[in-house]
Structure formats: C-alpha cells, structure tokens
Amino acid sequence: MTRFIKQKIDDTPIADNVFAVVSLAKKAKAELGNDKVIDATIGALYDEEGELVAFQSVYQPYNRIKNNEKATYAQSFSGNADYRKQVYNWIKQDINLDLCHSVIATPGGSGAVSTTMSDILDEGQSVVLPEIAWGSYKLMATMNNLKAKTYSLFKDGRFHIESFREVCLSVMEEQGKLLVVVNDPCHNPTGYSLSKSEWEAVIEILNTCGEQGPVILLNDIAYIDFSYDFKQSRAYLETFNQISDNVMIVVAFSSSKTLTAYGLRCGAAVILAKSAANVRQVEIVMEKSARAIWSNIPNAAMENFVYVTSEGLEPYMGEKDYFVSLLEQRSKIFTEEAAIVGLKHYPYKEGFFVTLEVCDANFKDKFHKACMEEQIYTVQVNKGIRVALCSLNIEKTRGLAKKMKIIMDRIS
Ligand SMILES: Cc1ncc(COP(=O)(O)O)c(C=O)c1O
Numbered sequence: 001m002t003r004f005i006k007q008k009i010d011d012t013p014i015a016d017n018v019f020a021v022v023s024l025a026k027k028a029k030a031e032l033g034n035d036k037v038i039d040a041t042i043g044a045l046y047d048e049e050g051e052l053v054a055f056q057s058v059y060q061p062y063n064r065i066k067n068n069e070k071a072t073y074a075q076s077f078s079g080n081a082d083y084r085k086q087v088y089n090w091i092k093q094d095i096n097l098d099l100c101h102s103v104i105a106t107p108g109g110s111g112a113v114s115t116t117m118s119d120i121l122d123e124g125q126s127v128v129l130p131e132i133a134w135g136s137y138k139l140m141a142t143m144n145n146l147k148a149k150t151y152s153l154f155k156d157g158r159f160h161i162e163s164f165r166e167v168c169l170s171v172m173e174e175q176g177k178l179l180v181v182v183n184d185p186c187h188n189p190t191g192y193s194l195s196k197s198e199w200e201a202v203i204e205i206l207n208t209c210g211e212q213g214p215v216i217l218l219n220d221i222a223y224i225d226f227s228y229d230f231k232q233s234r235a236y237l238e239t240f241n242q243i244s245d246n247v248m249i250v251v252a253f254s255s256s257k258t259l260t261a262y263g264l265r266c267g268a269a270v271i272l273a274k275s276a277a278n279v280r281q282v283e284i285v286m287e288k289s290a291r292a293i294w295s296n297i298p299n300a301a302m303e304n305f306v307y308v309t310s311e312g313l314e315p316y317m318g319e320k321d322y323f324v325s326l327l328e329q330r331s332k333i334f335t336e337e338a339a340i341v342g343l344k345h346y347p348y349k350e351g352f353f354v355t356l357e358v359c360d361a362n363f364k365d366k367f368h369k370a371c372m373e374e375q376i377y378t379v380q381v382n383k384g385i386r387v388a389l390c391s392l393n394i395e396k397t398r399g400l401a402k403k404m405k406i407i408m409d410r411i412s
Helices: 017-032 056-064 067-071 081-092 108-120 136-143 161-175 196-210 232-242 276-293 299-308 313-341 361-373 400-411
Strands: 100-106 126-130 147-151 178-183 215-220 247-254 267-273 353-357 379-381 384-388
Touching (some): 056 299, 056 313, 081 100, 081 247, 081 267, 081 299, 100 108, 100 276, 108 178, 108 247, 108 267, 108 276, 126 136, 126 161, 147 161, 161 178, 161 196, 178 196, 196 215, 196 232, 196 247, 267 276, 313 353, 313 400, 361 400
Parallel strands (some): 215 247
Antiparallel strands (some): 100 267, 247 267, 379 384
C-alpha cells in the first residue's frame, strides 16, 4: 500500500469504545423501549425526560444575535477582547489572582488542551497524565508524537500525592522539563475534586520540580461549572499564587460545557505565570497555532458567553443551579445505594460521572458485557466502569447500584 500520510504518525483507527456502546444502547432502546434500558453511556447532561439539556438562558439570547454577527470573523485569532476578559473574570470570580495572565480563545476545552501539548513539548518528550483519565489526552499526546507517563490517582480514598510527586520528579530528571495534567475539579471520569490542601501540596511539588527547569501545569477545568458549590469551586485557585518563577499554569476552560453547547465549539486557554514576558511568549505561540490550525472561534459563541455570564447571569445561574442539584440528587442516590450494597467506586465528590473500581481487565470486560445483557449500558475506562449519571434520570438511578452489584457477585 502506498503511504500518503507522513512517516511519524499513528494510523491505527480511533478505538472509540464509547461510540460502540452508545450505538448498542440506542439499538436496545429502539427494540425494547426506553423504559427497559439503562443507558449510562452518554457524557452530556440530560434532563429527567431523557432529553439533552440546552439551557433556555443560553439559546434565547443566542437566537437573538443578528445573522451578520454570527457570520462575521472573530476580532482576532486569539479571540474577541471582551470574551478574553470575561473568561478570565468568570474563571477567577472573586479570587485574588496575583499572577500575569493572558487568554486565548480555543475550540472548546479540547483546543486548549491540545494546543498546550503541541506548543509546550517537543516530539519524543513525555507528558504526565492521570492514570484514569479522559481518553483524548493520550490521543492528543500520540498525535503530537509525545509519550505519556501516568500518576496513580488515589490512595486510601484521597489524591495520591506521593505518586504525583514521584512521576513528576522522575520526568523532570529525565527531560529537564515537565508538562503535567490535573483535571480538576469534577475529574472525568471519577468525579473527584482535590481539596485546597491537596492543591497546596501539588503546587509545592511543582515548585520543587521547577528548581530543575520549566514546569507547566495544565489544569483542565472542563466541568468546573457543574461543581456542587459554585463559590467554593474556585477557592483552590488561590494556591496558584504560590508558584515560583519557573512554573506556568495553563487553565483549559470549556465554554461549550459551561453553557451546555457542546457542538458550538468555544473555550479558552488561560495562561498564568509570574512574569509577563513568559506569558507573552506562550501567548504569541498559541495565537500563531490558532491561526495555523483553526483560525478563529465562532464570533457569536464568544458574544453569547459574554452576555450570558454578565447581563444574562441571573436566569443562567437559576437554570444551571436546577440541573446541578438534579445531578447532585442522582449521584447521592447512586453513591448511597452503592455504599449499602458494597459496590466499590473511586472517591466521588461531584460531577457528571461515577466510576466503579474494577482493576482486573478481564473481569472488567466480563462485567461490562454481563451488565449489557441485563440492559445496563456503561463505558469501560482504565481500571474502571464509568456510570454517566449526567444522562440518567432519578428513576433509573434508583436501584442501579444494587442491580450492578448483583451482576458483579453473580459473575465473580
Ligand atoms: C476532561 C475533559 N476535558 C476537556 C474536554 C473537552 O471539552 P470540549 O472540547 O467539548 O469543550 C472534555 C470533554 O468531554 C473532557 O471530558
């Protein structure tokens, strides 16, 4: 076969285990009816009637935007000025951030994560990822010819700080530079959020690594606005003020997730560091990457984010709070019932997913299949089974932990 693609690129097809199970669940629903199937595969917010949530407070103002404003290019490749300012204010809320900053508009949180990986590391270097994580991190690393090293996430029900330290230090020693991803708060897929003291420990480790060379923390906050306590969700940002001169933080924000607008690609990379010159250097490179890859972000998506999070804030927060509390109810039911029946899951605090702890790969596969035979559809992740509570209504959530535990015991 003639090879038309470049030499150094992985051409094995995407192993999308989510897509395959999603279609099986769809087929089951078509054949047996919605009521008979528990579809916990979908990673987006659904209402109690089983419809994808699209906030009125987001789409009413969006639909009022004039056609020619939707049609026009953005003001610049780094995004509209008011959007960049508003993203920064939205992320930090009333937290006092004593760092230099810049914001680059990106196509969703994905754009921010991907541009950071490709602009920060050279081919062949390693990016440090959580062991259980959103699958796209690894794909982004591979597409940029980066290697991935992983840190264990939990020990005794808390963030595994020793593993984080060990892996960061060893990569630092190996390559004299560190890019590490922390997906927090509302980690996908476990629903863990680090405490402020855990964040303090993370920053201390990054500063220690920084004594040997440049350190970049990629803090992926895709789900931050679905935290159970909006005000508290930003408190950890204060720990960022303690970074040393050799540490930089890129916060990957997803306006698409915050506004329930997954297909309206909009997000941002927020660059934070002690020195303005360092921030400017990364800003220049990210702006050029934007120009070279996606050019610009939909003008109307940026305009709408600014409107919804300022003038339209009250209805937006009201609507969002309603769904966040629904998510909280679903997760409370699931985790409380799991505790009663002894169904083990990773430490969960908040967010879209709960992940059952299933470390043995063969057993995980068997369990996943056995659940599907009982019309319970979930997604396999590394060392676990992801249950997407975001897309399950309360009725279907009730009793689910027990059903899964019975299946697990039966095949054990
Ligand atoms: C952990 C995590 N980060 C980032 C993203 C990117 O989201 P988007 O590009 O849709 O904004 C996702 C999407 O599922 C995610 O789960």
